Amino acid sequence: MSVDVEPRVKVEPIKPSIGAVVQIDKETFLSEEFPAKCAELLDKHTALLFPELGLTDAEQLAFTDRMGERINFTGTVPGGDVSAEDVYMITLKQDVNAEPEYVWGSMFWHGDGIVSDIAPPKYTMLSCNTPPEKGGQTEFANAFAAWEILPEEEKRELEGLRVVHNLEAGLRGLMDLENMNPAKTGMNHEHPLVWTHEDGRKSLLVGQHADTVVGMPRPQGRALLTRLQEWAGQPDFVIRHTWNKGDFAIWDNTGALHRALPYAEESKREMHRTTVAGYEEIS
Numbered sequence: 277m278s279v280d281v282e283p284r285v286k287v288e289p290i291k292p293s294i295g296a297v298v299q300i301d302k303e304t305f306l307s308e309e310f311p312a313k314c315a316e317l318l319d320k321h322t323a324l325l326f327p328e329l330g331l332t333d334a335e336q337l338a339f340t341d342r343m344g345e346r347i348n349f350t351g352t353v354p355g356g357d358v359s360a361e362d363v364y365m366i367t368l369k370q371d372v373n374a375e376p377e378y379v380w381g382s383m384f385w386h387g388d389g390i391v392s393d394i395a396p397p398k399y400t401m402l403s404c405n406t407p408p409e410k411g412g413q414t415e416f417a418n419a420f421a422a423w424e425i426l427p428e429e430e431k432r433e434l435e436g437l438r439v440v441h442n443l444e445a446g447l448r449g450l451m452d453l454e455n456m457n458p459a460k461t462g463m464n465h466e467h468p469l470v471w472t473h474e475d476g477r478k479s480l481l482v483g484q485h486a487d488t489v490v491g492m493p494r495p496q497g498r499a500l501l502t503r504l505q506e507w508a509g510q511p512d513f514v515i516r517h518t519w520n521k522g523d524f525a526i527w528d529n530t531g532a533l534h535r536a537l538p539y540a541e542e543s544k545r546e547m548h549r550t551t552v553a554g555y556e557e558i559s
């Protein structure tokens with residue numbers, strides 16, 4: 277039976293440039309018709325929040341599969357006890373995550389998979405299994421808006437620049453890089469600073485993983501990247517979500533930056549992440 281999702285979905289925009297809270301019952305959310313509506317809402321709002329939806333891992337995976345091709349670009353957390361493969365657990369709990377530095381890295385603005393060898397994931401989804409006791413909110417920034425509102429003269433100066441992204445840039449200052457997993461280091465990924473998407477829209481590709489600007493002395497490049505990251509994170513383009521148990525979020529990873537606010541090392545915070553493959557190389 278086909279479901280008319282429109283009357284069952286209530287959308288409340290958060291800011292003009294980014295974010296909407298979506299009120300929906302789980303049955304409608306898991307219907308075959310909702311993913312098309314969800315993709316449409318993501319094109320418009322970039323990041324969507326579903327309060328206390330209460331998905332199981334299996335339900336989250338079923339929805340993930342309906343949004344596109346499921347991938348697990350980081351592999352599985354050693355010792356992770358999620359019930360299904362392809363669900364990545366984000367937590368600092370030491371009995372679960374033996375590589376906490378990657379979770380610390382998520383406390384800085386970033387896009388998922390920008391330093392992977394694959395096209396950046398299209399959508400990232402998070403379910404809140406255990407909310408943080410304090411802190412640990414997630415912020416989302418609209419990288420399209422960050423580009424669009426730049427002065428024209430600055431746009432002309434920035435277009436054409438290329439940036440080297442790597443994991444080391446994201447983790448420098450968080451750990452002794454010599455202790456990094458050698459399988460994950462030493463890989464540089466050069467991308468244009470301004471990502472021109474297939475539909476013609478442009479976004480600013482910055483984040484903690486952006487290391488140097490090609491052809492620019494290191495200090496000038498670092499100063500430029502830091503300033504642009506601050507620009508992209510200005511309040512007009514950013515929403516902040518405080519997690520309750522069962523909350524679900526999905527965002528367009530190709531046009532948004534995200535970060536977690538700091539939380540304690542002994543926090544029980546546990547998020548379950550699933551990912552939909554991207555189909556667009558950065559160009």
Ligand SMILES: [Fe+2]
Pocket residue numbers: 382386387388534
């Ligand atoms: Fe992330």
